Amino acid sequence: MEDPFHVSLDEKLGLLRSCDERMRAVAGVAIAKATMDLQQEEKLFASTEGTEVRQCTTSCGAGIEATSVGPSGVQTRTYPCSCRGNYASRGFEFIRDMALPEHAERVAREAVQLQDADQCPSGTFTVILGTDQLAIQVHESCGHPTELDRVFGSEVNYAGASFMTPDLLGNLAYGSERVTITSDATLEGSLGSFGWDDEGVPATRFAIVDRGRFVEYQTSRETASVLGVRPNGTMRAHGWGNMPLIRMCTVSLEPGDGTWEDLLADTDDGLLFLNSRSWSIDDRRWSFQFGAEIAWRIRKGRLAEMLKNPTYSGVTTEFWSGCDGVADRATWQVWAPHLRQGPAGADRRRGSRLLLRPLPQRQDRERL
Numbered sequence: 001m002e003d004p005f006h007v008s009l010d011e012k013l014g015l016l017r018s019c020d021e022r023m024r025a026v027a028g029v030a031i032a033k034a035t036m037d038l039q040q041e042e043k044l045f046a047s048t049e050g051t052e053v054r055q056c057t058t059s060c061g062a063g064i065e066a067t068s069v070g071p072s073g074v075q076t077r078t079y080p081c082s083c084r085g086n087y088a089s090r091g092f093e094f095i096r097d098m099a100l101p102e103h104a105e106r107v108a109r110e111a112v113q114l115q116d117a118d119q120c121p122s123g124t125f126t127v128i129l130g131t132d133q134l135a136i137q138v139h140e141s142c143g144h145p146t147e148l149d150r151v152f153g154s155e156v157n158y159a160g161a162s163f164m165t166p167d168l169l170g171n172l173a174y175g176s177e178r179v180t181i182t183s184d185a186t187l188e189g190s191l192g193s194f195g196w197d198d199e200g201v202p203a204t205r206f207a208i209v210d211r212g213r214f215v216e217y218q219t220s221r222e223t224a225s226v227l228g229v230r231p232n233g234t235m236r237a238h239g240w241g242n243m244p245l246i247r248m249c250t251v252s253l254e255p256g257d258g259t260w261e262d263l264l265a266d267t268d269d270g271l272l273f274l275n276s277r278s279w280s281i282d283d284r285r286w287s288f289q290f291g292a293e294i295a296w297r298i299r300k301g302r303l304a305e306m307l308k309n310p311t312y313s314g315v316t317t318e319f320w321s322g323c324d325g326v327a328d329r330a331t332w333q334v335w336a337p338h339l340r341q342g343p344a345g346a347d348r349r350r351g352s353r354l355l356l357r358p359l360p361q362r363q364d365r366e367r368l
Contacts, residue, residue, distance in 0.1 A: 001091035004038045004060045022104035023066045028112035031067040051200035061087030062095045066108040075114035079103045081132040083337035090189045120310035126270035135335035136276045141316045143248040145285035148223040160283030172214040175320030181209040185249035191336035192250035198237035256326030270298040289313040
């Protein structure tokens with residue numbers, strides 16, 4: 001692993017400047033932004049039961065964003081995804097592998113082209129979600145509603161309750177047989193991975209939904225005891241001075257057995273959604289609406305015209321029950337579209353944030 005804190009500041013800023021310059025070179029770009037976040041977190045957990053756990057994780061990531069302003073309003077394109085890019089518990093090689101400067105011109109060009117693109121049509125279509133858009137769909141419609149403290153009502157004030165009540169455990173047809181959704185805190189390099197959760201429970205991997213059937217919650221020691229099951233290590237803390245909460249680890253739709261090309265070829269008339277732009281979901285995680293930065297019309301198995309302002313809506317179980325294809329592992333990817341905040345209080349952290357964003361008053365703005 002290449003320690004991101006051993007990479008020179010000049011090299012980091014040079015990478016961001018290169019992206020910024022390439023995006024601003026495209027006529028019609030009003031705002032260009034390149035961001036990078038680096039974090040190292042050292043955490044100590046000790047309990048009166050004799051548990052003592054020390055963990056140290058290094059996380060980093062980056063992203064670019066281009067915005068155009070015109071007759072169609074504000075249009076934005078990002079890479080590799082929205083919300084400041086993608087992040088992982090890996091070294092600086094993760095940022096290098098993104099090849100951000102190589103994508104900067106395309107991102108800026110698409111932001112401008114969206115001004116003249118057709119409006120996404122309304123109606124009922126076959127929908128394909130890109131992996132980044134799928135990540136927010138899984139996060140909001142399966143990750144949060146299976147956090148058991150939310151189900152019991154102790155976490156309702158922040159992001160709502162859940163329709164996935166205990167009477168549905170083992171009984172709810174959450175989706176089609178192609179839908180298996182897992183929680184995995186053991187996945188190497190994932191931002192949601194660790195050795196032990198913040199109650200000292202070892203990291204685990206388990207199915208939340210198994211071939212369409214809802215089979216397990218994300219639990220703490222306290223909530224698991226209410227159901228008479230073993231805790232599965234999803235209790236997360238933000239320093240010693242705050243109540244810990246159940247928060248998802250890496251929650252993923254498991255790969256299928258068809259290729260990306262198969263999904264496309266099997267779609268006669270549909271829409272491909274890429275890069276999350278907005279989301280809205282009710283306080284029980286039942287009905288939702290998601291918007292994307294861009295969509296592409298699919299005609300007879302091929303990508304056709306670009307479309308702007310795409311949105312789709314649905315009901316969680318109806319949406320997942322309609323899933324009739326999942327691409328294979330060659331397309332599968334872990335997304336963490338923002339760097340989680342480290343602990344406060346007695347825990348130690350070092351981190352830095354780099355931002356380049358042109359403002360009307362100046363060509364560049366730098367902040368470290």
